[in-house]
Amino acid sequence: MDQPFAITPTVAALVDADPHGPVARQFVPDAREHDFAPEELTDPIGDDRFSPVKGVVHRYKDRVLLKPLLSCPAYCRFCFRREMVGGEKTTLNARELDAAFDYIAAHDEIWEAILTGGDPFALSPRRLGAIVRRLDAIAHVEIIRIHTRVPVVDPNRVTATLVAALKCEKPVYVVLHCNHADEITAEARRACARLVDRGIPMLSQTVLLKGVNDDAATLEALFRALVRNRIKPYYLHHADLARGTSHFRTTIADGRALMAELRGRVSGLCQPTYVLDIPGGHGKVPVGPCYYDGSVVTDPHGRAHRYP
Numbered sequence: 001m002d003q004p005f006a007i008t009p010t011v012a013a014l015v016d017a018d019p020h021g022p023v024a025r026q027f028v029p030d031a032r033e034h035d036f037a038p039e040e041l042t043d044p045i046g047d048d049r050f051s052p053v054k055g056v057v058h059r060y061k062d063r064v065l066l067k068p069l070l071s072c073p074a075y076c077r078f079c080f081r082r083e084m085v086g087g088e089k090t091t092l093n094a095r096e097l098d099a100a101f102d103y104i105a106a107h108d109e110i111w112e113a114i115l116t117g118g119d120p121f122a123l124s125p126r127r128l129g130a131i132v133r134r135l136d137a138i139a140h141v142e143i144i145r146i147h148t149r150v151p152v153v154d155p156n157r158v159t160a161t162l163v164a165a166l167k168c169e170k171p172v173y174v175v176l177h178c179n180h181a182d183e184i185t186a187e188a189r190r191a192c193a194r195l196v197d198r199g200i201p202m203l204s205q206t207v208l209l210k211g212v213n214d215d216a217a218t219l220e221a222l223f224r225a226l227v228r229n230r231i232k233p234y235y236l237h238h239a240d241l242a243r244g245t246s247h248f249r250t251t252i253a254d255g256r257a258l259m260a261e262l263r264g265r266v267s268g269l270c271q272p273t274y275v276l277d278i279p280g281g282h283g284k285v286p287v288g289p290c291y292y293d294g295s296v297v298t299d300p301h302g303r304a305h306r307y308p
Contacts, residue, residue, distance in 0.1 A: 006072070006073065006074055006075050007075075010153055010154055010156075010187065014182060027076065028077070030247065035244060035247075036243045037241075037246045041241050041243065042243060045279070046280050046282070049281045053099045055067045055096055056100050056103055058103075058107070062109060062112060063110065066131075066135075067117050068091065068097065068100075068118075068131055069120070069122060070085045071090040071117070071118050071119070072117070072153075073119065073122055074154065078242065078245045078248045079242065081118075081242075082242050082243070082245075083243065090118065101134050104135070104138055105138050109140075110138075110140060111140065111142050112141070112142070112144075113141050113143070113144055113145070115144070121151075121154075121157055121158065122157070125165040126165070128162065129164075132144060133168060136168035136170050142170060143171055143173065144170050144171070144173070145175060146174050146175065147175045147177065148175070148176060152176065158191035158192075159194075160194065163195055164198075166195075166198075171201075172200055173201050174203075176203070176204045176205070177204070177205055178226065179206050180212060181222045181225045184229065189229055192229050193230075196229075201232075202230065203232050204226050206233070207248075208236055208258070209250075210247065210249060211247075211248075216261040216262055216265065220270070223272070224266065227267070227270050233270055235272050236255070236259070238250075238287065256274070256287070256289045259271075259274045260289040260302075264299075273286050273288065295307065
């Protein structure tokens with residue numbers, strides 16, 4: 001199916017300000033989305049293969065994805081779940097949620113539960129809070145992580161009521177999807193501050209996108225802006241092989257070169273891990289540059305040094 005189109009007033013204002021800019025490229029449909037490369041997949045990271053019950057993905061032994069909904073306030077044109085989000089039935093019902101919680105409770109190897117989707121922050125604070133409390137009540141789940149784009153695309157959703165709904169005994173981490181410094185508006189900064197000021201640690205994940213952020217200066221500006229707002233850059237994702245997204249993908253060699261350029265140029269606080277989610281569900285691995293070959297180590301300036 002074609003990916004649904006939706007943007008928020010926040011995103012629309014950024015698009016209007018620069019109709020051909022980095023934010024517009026992420027959210028405005030492009031005719032190239034109908035060009036499917038042979039290597040592209042409907043399920044590029046293998047969600048279906050590792051889904052024992054509806055809404056659950058259990059790819060790694062100690063952690064599990066819980067997808068309570070498959071809708072977002074704004075749809076990214078490069079989304080790796082573009083074939084799944086925005087359909088007719090986008091939210092798990094009570095019976096389906098119970099089955100998901102039963103699965104997590106029955107597997108005591110699960111240490112971390114990750115709420116994703118869709119965007120969990122698109123749920124009402126009441127529903128989101130109920131999910132957090134159910135996870136909090138499972139003894140072996142020690143960490144709750146939430147992946148969201150809402151603080152930058154729809155910051156007014158991050159109300160005091162929503163933040164309060166995240167309060168529980170277990171640590172809750174919020175991972176923000178943000179790809180360009182232009183997304184970090186004054187409203188976005190305030191939304192993130194509401195979370196961090198309540199003691200919720202924030203990390204970020206960024207997708208490396210051709211024509212959006214595939215140069216060192218742009219990534220530097222983004223990562224510095226995130227750290228200024230108390231958000232630790234966590235992952236820089238190589239763009240997945242979702243159908244109709246080849247115009248967004250760089251090469252891994254390009255990504256490595258960018259990471260090498262950033263090494264030494266910005267603080268370690270600003271350095272994410274450059275990762276590839278291996279197609280077919282084989283897991284996420286670092287693919288950044290290597291600085292040591294067994295006898296020679298390369299410094300941040302590209303100079304080689306012997307190491308005993």
